[in-house]
Amino acid sequence: MTIDTKSPADPTDPTAQEEQAAGPSRSERLSALAQQHGALVTLIVAVAAASVGFDTFMTADNMENMAVSSAFLAVVALGMTFVIVTGGIDLSVGSLFALGGVLAAWGSRYGTAVALLLPLAVCGLIGLVNGMLIARARLAPFIVTLAAMLAARGLLLSVTDEGSRTYLVDKDSFFATLGQGKVLGIGAPVWITVALFVAGAVVLRRTRFGQYVYAVGGNEDAAALMGAPVARTKIAVYTVSGLCAGLAGALNAAWLVSGVTILGSGMELEAISAVVIGGTLLTGGFGFISGSLVGVLLLKVIQNVINQIGSLDSAYQQVVSGAFLAVVVVAQTWLGRRRRVL
Structure with missing residues (x-):
């Protein structure tokens, strides 16, 4: 009896060479697409269903309120995306969000520059530490x-x-305009958030720093062997997270024209949920800036639908969000294993 010692994965095997030349299989591509765009498809379905079920859902006022209220969480989730892609976690963003709002409101009496720079400096420093x-x-x-x-x-x-x-923030100040002003009929915080996400996507996908972020999250030891500055990359992403939380708090203070002290409780969990729902793996090494934005919008749509129902207590928002997050994590785990098997 003879034993064939050639593995199917042997690079000298013609069959293996043909499979490698053909690229990823159809199942692999479908799994990757589902992992990357599943949240977007779910968002489209949720919006369509809500539009049919509630007459007030697609009104201009409701859309604007959802967009502006989503902007602050989205900025926090942006910084959280960088952290989670490296395989880390940041539980301080909720408190930094509240702190940033109070510092911005306090500093607004000395002008817009102080109102913006003070929360960025303090929250960024905490992120750096x-x-x-x-x-x-x-x-x-x-x-x-x-x-x-x-x-x-x-x-x-x-x-x-x-x-x-x-x-309190002076309603006639330029700082208040950053929160309450409108450009082309859309709130200024929405435009600021869009600009930040475009910049974040370019940094993460098109720069060397972004490559380091993915490398550290994928395999920290391998990244160090390849010469990636692992320590500096980690320091940078936590600093970015602190800056984003502080900026979000400042914009929220400008929107509310006051520094509300009770805000930010549980926001870190919302940000993590949005990032994970958007397709970023908690284990690191895989994620998308655009997916985090979709995750935020999906959470806000779910919350808005519950509010539209009216007969449900607001606590159901947390129940639904938690259940949805559990489903997404299970789906991500299954898709990740399926891709490895295939």
Whole structure:
């Protein structure tokens, strides 16, 4: 009896060469498309169903309210996408969002520049510290960002006298215009968010830094062997996350013309949910900026539909969002395994 020692995957095997030349199979392509665009298809179906079921869903006012309210979460999710693609997590963004709003409202009395730069500086610095502790001290992202979440919330309470003081923004200031102004009938925060997402997509997909982000998330040791600056990349993504959270908080303060201290609770979980729903893997190495935006819009559509029903308590929003996230994670895991098997 003879034993064939040639593996089908042997590069000298003509059959294997033909399979490699043919590229990914149809099943592999379908799995990749489902993983990348599944959230978009679901969003289209949800919008179509809501449009048929509720007369007020597609009205201009409802669309504008959803777009503007989505903008702030989307900016936070943008920074979170960079973090999760590297295989990390940032639990501090909710507190940084609230802190950024309060600092922006406080600084607005000294002009628009201070109102924007102060939250960016403070929240960016906290993100930088997170990145340094994670990258240089090799501490767990979960623990570091959890500590930052508590520290940022404590700083917020200190600035607002235990939450008893609310700083207001002058409605006639240019800073307020950034939140309440409109361009071509669309709220200014929406345009700012679109510009940030375009820039983020270019950075992640078309720059060397973006390649490093994917490499670190895919295999940190291999990335280091290839010469990728692993530590600097991690520090950068957590700094970006802090900056995005601070900016989102500042824009929200401009929209509300006040620094509301109770905002941001649970926002980190919403941002993570949106990023994962959009197709980014929690294990890192795979994700899309556009997918995160779709994930945010899908969550907001679900919340809006529940509000349109009226008879359901707002707590159902969290139940539905959690159930939907669980389904998406299971689907992503199954698709990822299927692609590896194929």
